[in-house]
Amino acid sequence: MPKTVKEINDKIASGKVVVVTAEEIIDLVAEEGAEKAAEKVDVVTTGTFGPMCSSGAVLNFGHSKPRIKVHKAWLNGVGAYAGLAAVDLYIGATEIPDSDPANSVFPGEFLYGGGHVIQDLVAGKDVRLKATAYGTDCYPRKELDTWINLQTLNEAVLWNPRNAYQNYNCAVNLGHEREIYTYMGVLKPDVGSANYCSAGQLSPLLNDPYYQTIGLGTRIFLGGGVGYVTWQGTQHNPTVPRHENGVTKGGAGTLTVTGDLKQMKPEWLVGVSLRGYGTSLNVGLGAPIPLLNAEIAQRTAVKDSEITAPVTDYSRGYPYFEQTPPLGSVTYAELRSGAATILGKQVPTAGLSSYSKAREIAETLKDWIKTGRFFLTEAVQLLPSADSDYTFKLLPERPVNGGK
Amino acid sequence: MASHKVVFHFPVEQLNRPVISELVRTYDLEFNILRAEVKPSEQGFVVLELTGEEENFRQAIEWVESLGVRTQPLSEDVVRIEEKCTHCSACVTHCPVAALVVDSVTKRVEFVHDACIGCGICVQICPPRAMQIQF
Numbered sequence: 223m224p225k226t227v228k229e230i231n232d233k234i235a236s237g238k239v240v241v242v243t244a245e246e247i248i249d250l251v252a253e254e255g256a257e258k259a260a261e262k263v264d265v266v267t268t269g270t271f272g273p274m275c276s277s278g279a280v281l282n283f284g285h286s287k288p289r290i291k292v293h294k295a296w297l298n299g300v301g302a303y304a305g306l307a308a309v310d311l312y313i314g315a316t317e318i319p320d321s322d323p324a325n326s327v328f329p330g331e332f333l334y335g336g337g338h339v340i341q342d343l344v345a346g347k348d349v350r351l352k353a354t355a356y357g358t359d360c361y362p363r364k365e366l367d368t369w370i371n372l373q374t375l376n377e378a379v380l381w382n383p384r385n386a387y388q389n390y391n392c393a394v395n396l397g398h399e400r401e402i403y404t405y406m407g408v409l410k411p412d413v414g415s416a417n418y419c420s421a422g423q424l425s426p427l428l429n430d431p432y433y434q435t436i437g438l439g440t441r442i443f444l445g446g447g448v449g450y451v452t453w454q455g456t457q458h459n460p461t462v463p464r465h466e467n468g469v470t471k472g473g474a475g476t477l478t479v480t481g482d483l484k485q486m487k488p489e490w491l492v493g494v495s496l497r498g499y500g501t502s503l504n505v506g507l508g509a510p511i512p513l514l515n516a517e518i519a520q521r522t523a524v525k526d527s528e529i530t531a532p533v534t535d536y537s538r539g540y541p542y543f544e545q546t547p548p549l550g551s552v553t554y555a556e557l558r559s560g561a562a563t564i565l566g567k568q569v570p571t572a573g574l575s576s577y578s579k580a581r582e583i584a585e586t587l588k589d590w591i592k593t594g595r596f597f598l599t600e601a602v603q604l605l606p607s608a609d610s611d612y613t614f615k616l617l618p619e620r621p622v623n624g625g626k
Numbered sequence: 627m628a629s630h631k632v633v634f635h636f637p638v639e640q641l642n643r644p645v646i647s648e649l650v651r652t653y654d655l656e657f658n659i660l661r662a663e664v665k666p667s668e669q670g671f672v673v674l675e676l677t678g679e680e681e682n683f684r685q686a687i688e689w690v691e692s693l694g695v696r697t698q699p700l701s702e703d704v705v706r707i708e709e710k711c712t713h714c715s716a717c718v719t720h721c722p723v724a725a726l727v728v729d730s731v732t733k734r735v736e737f738v739h740d741a742c743i744g745c746g747i748c749v750q751i752c753p754p755r756a757m758q759i760q761f
Binding site (some may be wrong): 573 | 640642689709710713714715717718719720721728730734750751753754755
């Protein structure tokens with residue numbers, strides 16, 4: 223008997239809702255079947271916690287006296303984009319201070335960047351705002367140097383254009399000479415290590431692989447507070463090859479997510495330093511999946527042994543699109559065991575996405591729903607899925623000098 | 627027999643003296659140098675594991691300290707800031723002695739203090755910079 227989101231919300235209101243995590247549903251479906259599971263359980267909660275570049279926050283810090291239309295701005299020395307209006311800024315996770323030596327002494331440390339600014343703001347710390355302007359009749363002021371704080375901001379909105387990647391690569395280094403420093407971490411030469419970055423069986427979009435419930439307007443756990451899915455993410459790529467169970471064989475769907483930074487918590491928005499690469503922001507994100515029917519229930523029962531990550535070379539293959547020997551794929555069950563078989567040898571594995579934190583998010587969201595603090599929303603529009611013509615294209619570069 | 631991992635901080639005036647060599651001969655200790663750094667005109671330090679009779683070890687420490695060498699147990703030097711660790715496991719493939727391992731049940735990263743040799747590799751690998759080393 224199919225359910226509706228409204229019926230589930232009525233059960234949340236009356237305290238009768240049945241919620242399990244995306245880990246707990248696995249055994250239930252295995253033992254009782256998807257049909258029974260969909261009858262018994264109303265909501266499956268998911269979670270993921272890892273470095274998510276393409277994250278940032280919109281801040282409105284209020285008008286100064288006299289007024290200023292900010293042209294360039296820095297938060298704790300980290301550049302923020304000011305080309306929105308007068309006192310609106312966008313601080314992005316990967317921005318680094320102008321004074322950072324970056325990779326001029328390789329590999330750079332990247333101890334502080336936009337992700338850390340966001341974490342400091344959420345932690346309630348004072349952040350130094352410096353700004354310059356060219357001055358206008360209506361906004362005459364040309365300089366600003368002051369402290370801001372989350373409490374003093376008018377709006378502070380986390381706005382992440384690409385989070386919650388549905389699956390991702392398993393990164394290795396086919397090079398022979400040295401370790402390489404990537405956004406997937408530090409990779410040892412000669413496939414000496416393999417890094418992965420997905421919550422696998424707990425990950426939101428891997429539990430709803432065709433985006434049958436998660437869409438625009440889906441209320442989610444975001445950074446320890448409540449947020450919403452506000453668009454498909456950038457580089458959304460739903461038409462990639464899939465296994466029979468619907469699981470994508472590599473990176474696919476993504477989400478744009480938005481939420482009030484003022485409700486969020488610093489333990490769920492963590493600035494990170496990726497050596498030789500730069501800074502980023504670890505984002506905690508969890509989506510509820512309403513078990514509207516048996517098919518949806520069956521999909522949430524996906525487990526790590528059924529999800530594969532394509533092994534990808536980050537020395538030449540990824541950066542230069544060079545052809546590499548086929549590296550195959552590995553399951554998240556292998557990856558999480560500490561070693562995976564790649565090119566016939568056992569390779570030690572390490573994650574960038576925290577499985578224990580993903581679990582904590584799924585448990586927290588479960589608790590919120592069970593105690594009536596979190597109600598489900600119905601998507602107002604579904605994301606482009608496998609049957610769409612939506613693709614992720616490379617840049618078609620065109621010559622600019624005398625070319626067409 | 628007991629094993630201790632210790633850090634020796636050498637003052638400039640002792641840099642030319644074969645302190646460790648004298649120490650292991652006099653006090654019948656085995657040594658394994660885990661890390662060493664000596665810069666011209668600066669203090670140097672050595673992280674080493676000393677194995678031998680407990681009483682000999684105690685006397686050896688007294689002797690090196692009488693030379694102006696500051697000593698401390700290694701375990702005090704490598705620390706994990708618990709609230710910063712996100713248990714992502716990015717460190718585990720880089721630790722040369724498996725002092726950072728993922729618990730198969732909790733999926734949390736355990737820091738096995740006793741196994742740590744203080745190499746410091748984890749410090750710069752850790753994305754949230756939860757590992758700290760102080761000599």
